[in-house]
Amino acid sequence: MDKKEQLSTILKATAEIQKHFNCVHADAMSSLQEVKTELFELNIRLDELIRTKSLYSANRNHRKSVFSPIPTDEATMQKETELDEKIESLTTRKQELEQKQSEAEALIRETETYLHQLHSAKLAAVSIGKDPSFRAEEDPDDTFEFVETDAPASDITKHGEQILLLDAFDKTYLATVLDKRIRLPLSGQSHRLETLRKFLSTDPEQARLMLDEFQSQNNHIISTLQAQLAKIEPGFDEKQPIGSILDARIMRFRDQHPEYVLESSVQVRDETLVLPFVRTLTLLRILEIAFDNIVRHSSANQIRFRVQISGSVIDVFLSDNGVGLPENILQNSPWYSNLHRAEQMLFLLDGRMQLSGSKDHGTTVRFTLPF
Numbered sequence: 483m484d485k486k487e488q489l490s491t492i493l494k495a496t497a498e499i500q501k502h503f504n505c506v507h508a509d510a511m512s513s514l515q516e517v518k519t520e521l522f523e524l525n526i527r528l529d530e531l532i533r534t535k536s537l538y539s540a541n542r543n544h545r546k547s548v549f550s551p552i553p554t555d556e557a558t559m560q561k562e563t564e565l566d567e568k569i570e571s572l573t574t575r576k577q578e579l580e581q582k583q584s585e586a587e588a589l590i591r592e593t594e595t596y597l598h599q600l601h602s603a604k605l606a607a608v609s610i611g612k613d614p615s616f617r618a619e620e621d622p623d624d625t626f627e628f629v630e631t632d633a634p635a636s637d638i639t640k641h642g643e644q645i646l647l648l649d650a651f652d653k654t655y656l657a658t659v660l661d662k663r664i665r666l667p668l669s670g671q672s673h674r675l676e677t678l679r680k681f682l683s684t685d686p687e688q689a690r691l692m693l694d695e696f697q698s699q700n701n702h703i704i705s706t707l708q709a710q711l712a713k714i715e716p717g718f719d720e721k722q723p724i725g726s727i728l729d730a731r732i733m734r735f736r737d738q739h740p741e742y743v744l745e746s747s748v749q750v751r752d753e754t755l756v757l758p759f760v761r762t763l764t765l766l767r768i769l770e771i772a773f774d775n776i777v778r779h780s781s782a783n784q785i786r787f788r789v790q791i792s793g794s795v796i797d798v799f800l801s802d803n804g805v806g807l808p809e810n811i812l813q814n815s816p817w818y819s820n821l822h823r824a825e826q827m828l829f830l831l832d833g834r835m836q837l838s839g840s841k842d843h844g845t846t847v848r849f850t851l852p853f
Contacts, residue, residue, distance in 0.1 A: 492607050493608075496600055496604050497604075506589070508658060510590045510593065512666070514586040514587065515666045517583045518583065519666065521576065521583065523670075524576055526674070528576065531568055531569050532569065535569070601816065605814065644822070645829075648818060716763055717766070720756075723754050723755055723756055724756065727766070728748045729748060732744065732748070741783065742782070742784065745787070746787040746788070747787070747789070749788075749790045749791070751792045755791065757796075761796070761851060767827065768824045768827060768828070769800075772847050773800075774820065775820065775821075776800075776802050776845070780844065780845060782803050785801070786800070794853055795850055795853070796852075797850050798850070799846070801847070805841055806840045807837060811837065828849060833850055833851040835847070835849040
């Protein structure tokens with residue numbers, strides 16, 4: 483087995499192990515959420531039982547006298563005994579759930595550590611694959627290469643695998659969000675509604691607090707849904723001219739981020755030009771990635787944005803006055819990062835991207851997209 487095959491075996495094994503720990507992590511997160519939901523419901527039931535017992539005890543002590551009939555006292559005591567048994571049973575279950583919660587949290591921390599180490603190992607393997615002393619012993623046309631912005635178009639298989647991985651990552655991420663942040667909370671609410679029904683008559687104040695919590699959780703669920711829909715929906719009218727679509731996006735960014743001074747220029751040869759849907763969608767998503775990176779990472783306060791559409795090419799220039807780019811940003815960023823996503827979208831449509839930046843000059847992104 484030559485070095486190329488050995489490296490390929492290491493990367494494949496790393497990917498399989500990452501997949502395993504991702505599944506373990508997802509299962510642990512799901513278990514933790516279920517335990518927390520049951521603990522929440524159990525605490526409410528315990529509180530209700532303790533309150534009920536206190537009422538029985540207070541009533542029995544208040545009525546106790548030499549004239550009180552014995553059967554009534556025995557019946558009350560019997561009820562208290564039943565309540566004690568239920569409280570003891572729920573307390574035992576609570577301790578079990580708290581132990582499960584601790585175990586799930588420990589497993590999550592452990593798997594996150596392993597995933598971080600595996601990611602570091604993958605980066606190290608990629609770095610070895612790019613080392614000249616390693617590559618010199620292999621046929622240059624067959625050597626493993628990490629995806630770069632100027633990767634040759636002939637390397638279809640590598641790009642195809644990356645694109646399929648990104649698609650699988652997006653679907654897995656969406657499924658995880660829908661399951662953990664929407665399905666499980668809604669499932670937990672349906673159980674707590676029964677408890678709320680009881681509190682409406684026995685403890686209105688507790689019922690009010692629960693309703694406030696329901697409202698807060700519903701708002702969070704709606705916010706989560708809106709965020710995911712924004713990622714899925716195109717968000718533009720495909721029949722609109724591209725100049726109008728870009729102007730609207732610029733205005734929206736200014737409204738959302740008034741802290742930035744945005745200097746923009748959109749030059750379109752034909753004001754009525756309507757781009758093919760896929761080209762417009764790709765253009766807007768890459769712009770969203772670029773602007774999002776500025777907001778999240780650049781520490782900038784000034785942005786220059788220029789789009790020129792002439793002939794059959796879209797030419798985009800975007801720069802900021804922020805902290806610049808880390809060294810070897812593409813090689814060191816995770817394979818599922820937005821920069822790699824933009825790179826693969828451009829590759830699919832025969833586009834090109836250039837990145838540059840420094841602490842003194844900020845970051846510059848330039849890409850072209852034919853149509």
